[in-house]
Amino acid sequence: MMGGYKPGWFARTLSWGTAAYLVLPILIVIPVSLTDQRFLSLPHHGLSLRHYATVFASPEWIGSILQSFWIALAATVLSVVAGTLFAVAAWRLDRRSTQILSALMLLPLIVPSIVYAIGLYRYFGWWDLLDRFLGVVIAHGVTGIPYVVITVSAALASFDPRLEQAARGMGASLPQVLRWVILPRIMPGVVSGAIFAFIHSWDELIIVLFIASRDVFTLPRRIWDGINENLDPAMAAVAVLLIGMTLILLLLDMLVRRRRDD
């Protein structure tokens, strides 16, 4: 609240326009997914769920959805464990060297995925990890670490370091301090990080384009092929399902954050 100072008509028009530009084009896939036509269009005579039925009856779509889900879940575990331990230790040690390391951890957010993807394409060839579940999990897990480091570090910012010292002083071991003193306090940050790491893997396309081909065919990969080959309303149905999934995860995140703020 800016002390009752309100934006003028120009700023108001522009901001409403921008908000509409951000939100409305995404919402258009909802009516399109409910079309009664066989091609990508708005419903003509009535609403129909046939395209959702097509998706759920298709072993390809279901297979890709399940595969993406398991990959995202495994990658999230990897990101959360590595990222949380790192963030806690960097916060506790807090010196020049750990600050540099923390900055290094943000690299995957800055370096374009295409650069990483071509590097991995050659590198995983040697490790025999191309087109393997494990390969994609590692790639997504590593690139998911920065999300966890950021959210956990933010949660640690409001944590009193003397609690940790007190616990250690009274004879708690390091694992005990982590488990009983630090972790309960930073749990909302960990969950937030997990949600973002999950979304990251679930939506990731570019790395998968390079390091997976046949056996691993994730949902984004199938959508990519669909957009490039045949634009049919089943794609719109998948898009709506994906939007719904993202909204649920974001809602979950908001609930977690609210609990932390209380």
Next chain:
Amino acid sequence: MRRDAGWWALLLPAFLLLSVFYIVPIVQVLAISFMEPEPGFGNYERIATNLSVQRVLLTTARICIITTAIALFLGYALAYAITLASENARRWWLLCVLVPLWISVLVRAFAWVTLLRRQGLINQTLMETGVIAEPLALVWNEFGIIVGMVHYMVPYAVLPMLASMREIDPRLLAAARGMGASRIQVFTRIFFPLSAPGLVAAGVLVFIFSLGFYVTPAILGGGRTLMVAEWISLQILDLIRWGLGTMMATLLVVTILVTLAVFSRVVNLRRLFGGAR
């Protein structure tokens, strides 16, 4: 010091994962650009001699600059409205920024294709109402790429600007008005200068994200307008020219890191992502 050994050990899993599975593959990309097809700077000489390389660099620079300018303009208006909004309205405005931010980039590109293509909803509506006789070329060209890219970048522009605008003391604005300044003066003399650091941070962020952007330009450009990322993928997957592809990748990374280093005082990535609330 020995007491701290346990803490240092906790850094290890992330550090090892990042080193072995992130840093090494990327350093390898840099190395290949100097080693293949033959050792030396041959790939880099192409920047001066190869027309295809020059064209893709120019196209990328042009699209990124236009995208950044538009995204900053729209994002500024949005951040301004959010800053001045009441507590309750602010929550809804933020939702308009954060929800698109997290919705799959593929879904968004797909939505734009649905709207913009020749038989798309916009062309159909305009033709049925008789505004146009022939469908407009809204997609599979630079226009389509910019529409889709700006859409993707506006949230990234809003967040850093919002962070810096929220630090502006609201009493300054009211005081200036009370002392007779016009709305425009309040904005140009007080609000805008105070929000400038956020504007610069947002500009840097949007620009570096635009440079390496793959999905949206590839889908909305339809293979006709090539930007750097898609060009790299073409070199590696279709033409198997590793030297050229990795040279361009190296150039991309170096450009981004140099831009960040130059502006490192104003851009705080950690705060940006942590501040996405």
